[in-house]
Amino acid sequence: MFTCPIPAPDPHRIRLAHGGGGEMTSRLIEDIFLPAFGTENLTQHDSAVVSAPKGKLAITTDSFVVHPIEFSGGDIGSLAIHGTVNDLSMSGARPLYITAGFILEEGLDTAVLSRIAHSMGQTARQAGIAIVAGDTKVVEQGKGDGLYINTSGIGIVEHSLAIAPSSIEPGDAVLVSGDIGRHGITIMSARAGIDLQTDLQSDSANLWPSVSTLLQSGIAIHCLRDITRGGLSMTLNELAETSGTTILLDETAIPVCETVRSTCDLLGLDILQTAxxxxxxxxxxEKQAEQTLLALQRHNPEAARIGTVIPSGTAPLLIDGLLGVRRILSKPYGEQLPRIC
Amino acid sequence: MFTCPIPAPDPHRIRLAHGGGGEMTSRLIEDIFLPAFGTENLTQHDSAVVSAPKGKLAITTDSFVVHPIEFSGGDIGSLAIHGTVNDLSMSGARPLYITAGFILEEGLDTAVLSRIAHSMGQTARQAGIAIVAGDTKVVEQGKGDGLYINTSGIGIVEHSLAIAPSSIEPGDAVLVSGDIGRHGITIMSARAGIDLQTDLQSDSANLWPSVSTLLQSGIAIHCLRDITRGGLSMTLNELAETSGTTILLDETAIPVCETVRSTCDLLGLDILQTAxxxxxxxxxxEKQAEQTLLALQRHNPEAARIGTVIPSGTAPLLIDGLLGVRRILSKPYGEQLPRIC
Known part of the structure; x- marks a missing residue:
């Protein structure tokens, strides 16, 4: 009895031909992306054509290379939608349209791709943002890592505030919308195979509802910034540097959940640099600090006032520590944990 | 005499910390991207805010994984700008804004990155499109291939035509804007190390000037489509399928330069599938076919009328061959040459 010496290609694995723009690419779009994203907006032409909103547009782009691609509380797909929605929200822009570009590694299980695509579609629908255009490329095995996603977003600015670092002034209050570090610690433990024996999940979420509440409450927002790579240290250092001010933090006021705090202690990670x-x-x-806190707490009870902007001092970022000592918080050199988003 | 046993990291190579969002990321942006792209538009906030144009917006996204990243007549940077400008142009949209997302492989020579970034900046300025937002991620060695780029673009639709496959009608004329296959053959020969001993270059170019001429000439354009992955066969099969028509090509009319034709013959490549x-x-x-040809030829003398749309027949795409035989041109299964864009 003879058996075929050449194994047939596994139909459940991504192949280079899936990225060739031919029949295989069409099938991938029809079998996976259209059912996941919905067909009502996604263009099958070279570009999507939509009505231009009145006012100012916010535009942003982000590539996602998180490893592993699935983790407690999310996956690379939901993270990509949230990340781009949040970048728009940080300009106070209502998210409208998003594009999705995929770089797939040859050999990727199509079931994984389908799960991720459905997660993106669901997350986008929940956020009220339309996925209007997409693109797929395939690279050889060993030239990628499963899949990378780029999302670019367009939003509409419906307020007249100048929400930007240049609007930051000495005397301003600094608030955080919830407890920090859950995403970084979740990714770290998933990657290292550490079972934290808790229900810790990534904090990956859509921030637009919270920002929208601030805008509707009439808060004269000076600046918004989501805390991602480099954590609180990086984000606040950048804001202080760009605005030419110093930010003074109260360490005791920074909300951190017990699991995150103890995991950081155990592993020698700096919670203030955790994403x-x-x-x-x-x-x-300052005069709207209390009102802002109440608005933030409607979305997350852990929201807190954590600091104050002061005139430019010895360093961009200072912190009054747990033991009452004031110290400088430097910009992290890189990320303590690479590829967290 | 003692020497340091730990070699210092090579300052001219990309490291994981360049993607961490910290000090190293800031330096990359300041040292490479800002000088290359110009600072006038590029946001240093989470998203760029620009005026919304009146009318309809075209939105598109594309990832670029071309290998090699530098080739005769272009590089991954200029290709990324042209590719996205062209996708907007195919909706008859004037390109306005573009974003740039980079996925860098650890170890990439920063001199290469700088060359690519400058090429992007220059190509964007020439095309009159503003690079408004960017993002950089770094993956470990062996999880990428030098660099991948995503560009997403926004354009404004200033005409009232419905430029789309659904507007294609039996009787329409099919024209091509120049001779085909130069890009695919250039990449193939660069990759295989074949010296064609000619000055063959990629045809990578901005198509908006040509499309703009058609619009200004009052051509009632039914559809536009750039010929990329899968070549003429793929592109026309898709258009015919989507529009429910058949397209009949005249093989003798398809413009191909001698170097491309002889290289395809030599290597057994199908010129009609070459990108x-x-x-x-x-x-x-049909009644504007001649006027369209003259308009196209103002930008490229090789432009030609190559076929006609007929009612849906035996197959989406038919070709009257060089020897007078009519045959079916099927959709390519994948790309004969992966990663050409």
Missing amino acids: CEGRYLAIVP | CEGRYLAIVP
Whole structure:
């Protein structure tokens, strides 16, 4: 009895031909992306054509290379939608349209791709943002890592505030929208195979509802910034540097959940450099600090006032520590944990 | 005499910390991207805010994984700008804004990155499109291939035509904007180390000037489509399928330069499946075919009328061959040459 010496290609694995723009690419779009994203907006032409909103547009782009691609509380697909929605939200822009570009590694299980695509579609629908255009490329095995996703977003600015680092002034209050570090610690433990024996999940979330509440409450927001790579240290250092001010933090006020704190202690990680994917900083006039806190707490009871902007001092970022000592918080050199988003 | 046993990291190579969002990321942006792209538009906030144009927006996204990243007539950077500008142009949209997302492989020479970034900046300025937002991620060695780029673009639709496959009608004329296959053959020969001993270059180019001429000439354009992955066969099969028509080509009329033709013959490649990155198809009413040809030839003397749309027949795409035989041209299964864009 003879058997065929050449094994047939596994129909459940991504092949280079899936990225060739031919019949295989069409099948991938029809079998996986259209059912996942919905057909009502996704263009099958070279570009999507949509009505231009009135006012100012916010535009942003982000590539996602998180490893592993699936983790407790999310996956690379939901993270990509949230990340781009959040970047728009940080300009106070209502998210409208998003594009999705995939770089697939040859050999990727199509069931994984389908799960990720459905997760993106669901996350986008929940966020009220339309996936309007997409693109797929395939690279050889060993030239990628499963899949990478780029999402670019367009939003509409419906307020007249100048939400930007240049609006930050000494005297402003600094608030955080929830407890920090859950995303970084979740990814770290998933990657290292550490079972934290808790229900810790990534904080990956859509921040637009919270930002929208601030805008509707009439807060004269000076600046918003989501806390991602480099954590609180990086984000606040950048804001202080760009605005030419110093930010003074109160370490005792920074909300951190017990699991995150103890895991950081155990592993020697700096919680202030640990990434979130669903938390942001709001910098607002002192007289609206209390009102801002109440608005933030409607979306997350852990929201807190954590500091104050002061005139430019010895360093961009200072912190009054747990033991009452004031110290400088430097910009992290790189990320303590690579590829967290 | 003692020497340091730990070699210092090579300052001219990309490291994981360059993608960490920290000090190293800031330096990469300041040292490479800002000088290359110009600072006037590029946001240093989470998203760029620009004026919304009046009318309809075209939105598109594309990832670029071309290998090698530098080739005769272009590089991954210029290709990424042209590719996205062209996708907008195919909706008849004037390109306005573009974003740039980089996935860098650890170890990439920063001199290469700088060359590519400058090429992007220059190509964007020439095309009159503003690079408004960017993002950089770094993956470990062996999880990428030098660099991948995503560009997403926004354009404004200033005409009232419905430029789309659904507008294609039996009787329409099919024209091509220049000779085909230069890009695919250039990449193939660069990759295989074949010296063609000619000055063959990629056809990578900005198609907006040519499309703009068609619009200004009052051509009632039915459809436009650039010829990329899968070449003429793929592109026309898709258009015919989507529009429910059949397209009949005249093989003798298809413009191909001698070097491309002889290289295809030599290597057994199908010229009709070979990619371009600066050629497009215009499908227009028969009565404006001649006027369209003259307009196209103002930008490229090789432009030609190559076929006609007929009612749906035996197959989406038919070709009257060089020897007078009519045959079916099927959709390519994948790309004969992976990663050409």
